[in-house]
Amino acid sequence: MQQNLMTATDPDWWRGAVIYQIYPRSFQDSNADGIGDLLGIVERLPYIASLGVDAVWISPFFTSPMKDFGYDVSDYCDVDPMFGSIADFDAVIHTAHNLGIKVLIDLVLSHTSDQHPWFVESRASHDNPKANWYVWADAKPDGTPPNNWPSIFGGPAWQWDGGRMQYYLHNFLTSQPDLNFHEPQVQDALLDVARFWLDRGVDGFRLDTINFYFHDAQFRDNPALPPEERNDYTAPTVNPYNWQNHIYSKNQPENLEFLRRFRAVMEPYNAAAVGEVGDSQRGLQILGEYTSNNDKMQMCYAFEFLASAVPTAPRVKAVLDELHEAAPDGWACWAFSNHDVVRHISRWSLSPSAARCYATLLMCLRGSVCLYQGEELGLPEAELRFEDLRDPYGIEFWPEFKGRDGCRTPIVWSPDLLNFGFSAGIPWLPMAREHVSLTVSDQERAPDALLHHYRKAIAFRHAHRALRAGDMTDLTVQGEVVSFVREHEGEVVLCAFNLSHDPAEFTLPPGNWLTVGSELNSSGPSEDGNVHLGPWQPCLVLKR
Structure with missing residues (x-):
């Protein structure tokens, strides 16, 4: 086990850092089962180091039934066998640290899998020790759900359970019940999870859906949102989730104290966290609240530059002005692409010269930066057939919304290898034909390739302290x-x-x-x- 406690690391290492997001299923497969894994990450860490980034963020690799591909956790303190073992994770930490790269892992604290032992016990009765660990509520007198809260993945956010004769809350899939953060034991258990991984050597966390932790204890209905205020920041336009102002189902003030508790756990380790703020109306304001006063999260990101709207010069100024107004002493973490959105090369229809310009702009913004695997290669969104989809979100809203599989296809490493070097087996998602001419090895040999531009832009950021801090x-x-x-x-x-x-x-x-x-x-x-x-x-x- 790696011991990370009380290291001599600069506590502000995260300020202005460039963080490379790894979606492990699609990065590198080491055992020919078609699914990327932890030892595959170990193999490719020298490539990541060659980019000049400061840290990696690894999407979930915990034990999971994989209904939402790892974002439905059934054991927070173990590695799913498809990704390897705890020893393999220790190898990731050791290799990354030897290369000067810090490691952030993706903690999904707002909900678990319905196969998590906590939920299995909670749903068994009204009086077991974990009966209150999830969000349970009685039906209305007519048997309908307790309120009008919707699920991001479609339909109501409530699922009936015939055993308890109650509904449970799920802001995402029905198989992802929400934890009840109003229960102190839940908070304590999740803080213990953070300590477990910090003691293994992680340098911090990406916190999934950080503003979803608490719900309104009175279960009040969300108000409607006027059509002119709807946007696609956190859900596609075809999703009626956009038709509500989610003032009760998330964004609750009680969350601030929990984030202070989480920060206090990280402080002795000099660890840092970046929170995902999923809100279409108050995202930057919440970012400001969660990163203010140096006692909660170090950094957060909202969805303004992850949305479909092209960041023209006036829009860039408007977003940065709004951020300055909402978060004068906060710290943003900027991203153009990640595992949840259409790759920005396609989303904004960028030419090669435009892609270079936006990469340079990203490296000059005040805040930290997240790059998504393949972004440095200029990978466009992959076009998949309906029968190839694995993402339940895309399956639900096809064809108007094609889901997230198009940004999750495996990385193309070399044109000379089977499956372009990703796997010796059948890849879990098809290799994208749009990526054939954009492999790592081809770009390494081309001096004017986008890959080299990203290296230069990252190096330029590091060369000027004014750009980092x-x-x-x-x-x-x-x-x-x-x-x-x-x-x-x-x-x-x-x-x-x-x-x-x-x-x-x-x-x-x-x-x-x-x-x-x-x-x-x-x-x-x-x-x-x-x-x-x-x-x-x-x-x-x-x-x-």
């Missing part, structure tokens, strides 16, 4: 050019981005500016003092 000021928009200044301990970096297909002009503020980032196609001032930007070109300058 500095403040952001002077946020402006000139046409389709968004610009801002990053400053820390005397270093001042001005970043401007032409987020359009057309050339643009940008006027630098007064000062003596040195062009940097030439490896990222940065443009500098011309003789007239203005900056002439080509389509999708950044301007990165350092104040002398």
